[in-house]
Amino acid sequence: MSDATREIEALIEMMAKLPGLGPRSARRAVLHLIKKRSRVLMPLAEAMRVVGETARECLNCGNIGTSDICDICQSEKRRNGEICVVEDVADLWAMERGGAFKGRYHVLGGTLSALDAVGPEDLRIPKLVDRVTAEEVTEVILALNATVDGQTTAHYIADLLESRVRVTSLAQGVPIGGELDYLDDGTISAALRARKSV
Amino acid sequence: MSDATREIEALIEMMAKLPGLGPRSARRAVLHLIKKRSRVLMPLAEAMRVVGETARECLNCGNIGTSDICDICQSEKRRNGEICVVEDVADLWAMERGGAFKGRYHVLGGTLSALDAVGPEDLRIPKLVDRVTAEEVTEVILALNATVDGQTTAHYIADLLESRVRVTSLAQGVPIGGELDYLDDGTISAALRARKSV
Known part of the structure; x- marks a missing residue:
């Protein structure tokens, strides 16, 4: 060529x-x-x-680092008791760039998918259940993508954990700088339902 | 971050x-x-x-290869006497993908530019003049970009060589698959001036 x-x-x-x-x-x-x-x-x-x-995956949370337990899991500055669940390391990095979350993470490594035959054991879901018990977790924050597979996975995890721990998810609404005219109908409806007094 | x-x-x-x-x-x-x-x-x-x-630059033509003289300069299958002058190795690769040219190449390594103080000695122009004499070249084909700097360089080389050898340049016109409505005025004018009987 x-x-x-x-x-x-x-x-x-x-x-x-x-x-x-x-x-x-x-x-x-x-x-x-x-x-x-x-x-x-x-x-x-x-x-x-x-x-x-x-480079290797953290044995605890699935984050990528250079030791068996990653910097975030080892850090004493991070708050214990809050676990933010993300699909992928890229999402963890995105959350860290936001800088608002000070707890620990759990990287699933994908989403549940009937089509691709991905079940809970193929993701890091059993490990998440273990951690909720072992680390005295008070809140699990689901930061999964707003896709069909992401939301299916969020519902599955919520069902699994909500009897033991508080389960929350990221708010849906108008993005900062977003123009209503360019937003899809679903986002506008969600933002309206979740409206707050100013 | x-x-x-x-x-x-x-x-x-x-x-x-x-x-x-x-x-x-x-x-x-x-x-x-x-x-x-x-x-x-x-x-x-x-x-x-x-x-x-x-990787290294061919001492003869400036192409990138893994020996001091590149495969094209060494090849016995390539036609002697025709040199295609290009700005950059990427342009040489583009010409080779076209597959129509069977001669040798000469890579200038840029274009003349008064603004950036690039003169003939900064490019491989003296070496081109040497090759025209040494390799009994009969035609120099200027395949430079249709930018201001590219065309300035083409004119400079044409002035330098046209007393000794036939100097040609790529045709300008409507690209294959191109739609007139989306072409700039200059291209349409050039294509009209260079019209051929069908």
């Missing part, structure tokens, strides 16, 4: 499979890397090797 | 600087890499290391 040698071609093919990159952007990225070989390419290769050798 | 450990954070920052990726897509890409550590991350790190150690 292109005239790069086999090694460069192989690198382009691997890069093109990353989410967010396609063949064209992979070629551009690889050319950029080759042009800045010592300042960009070699440090990047080394950073990947280091992460590849050290 | 996020709660990944320092090594993962460093990798995300490096990835975010690649062309075509930003902070969000870099985070997604790194999570993807960590999840498929043995099948994707480690081979990618290794491919980068190999390319970093072997």
Whole structure:
């Protein structure tokens, strides 16, 4: 296809499979890397090797870190007794960027899905039940995506836990900076139902 | 910003600087890499290391390869006497994907630019002049971008070489599959001036 040698071609093919990159952007990225070989390419290769050798899932919550128990689970600054349940590590990072939550996390690793035959044992749900008992948890906050699978999973977990602990979920409504005209009907209805006095 | 450990954070920052990726897509890409550590991350790190150690510019034409003289310059299947001048290796790859050109290439490494103080010596223009003499070239095909800098560079090279060799440039006109209504006026005018009998 292109005239790069086999090694460069192989690198382009691997890069093109990353989410967010396609063949064209992979070629551009690889050319950029080759042009800045010592300042960009070699440090990047080394950073990947280091992460590849050290990254692992936290045995407690499923977060990604470099030790068996992640920094958040180990931290003494985080509040005990509150667990925020997210689908994925990316969602945990998004919550942390928000900066409002000071408790601990639990990463499910996906959602329940009848179609894809994903059951509770395939996710980190049994471990969540264990933690609720073991860590004297007072509140489980479900921060799952507002998709069908995400909400199905939220309902399942709520059913499972609400006899033992307070279960809450993120509020639904108009996003900050959002314009009503561009919002879908479901969000507007939800925001209306959850209206507050000012 | 996020709660990944320092090594993962460093990798995300490096990835975010690649062309075509930003902070969000870099985070997604790194999570993807960590999840498929043995099948994707480690081979990618290794491919980068190999390319970093072997890739170099062809001393003759400026193409990127793994030897001092690139495969195209070495190939006996390519036609001698025709040199296609491109700005960048990405343009060379684009020409090769087209598959219509069977001669050799010359990669300038940029365009002349008064603003950025890029003169002929900063590009591979003196080397092009040498090659025209040394390789008994009969035609120089200018395949430079249709930008102001690209066309300035094309005119400069044409002035320099047209006393010694035939200098041509790519045709301008309606792209295959292009709709007139969406084309800029300059392209339509150029296509009209270059009209052919059917």
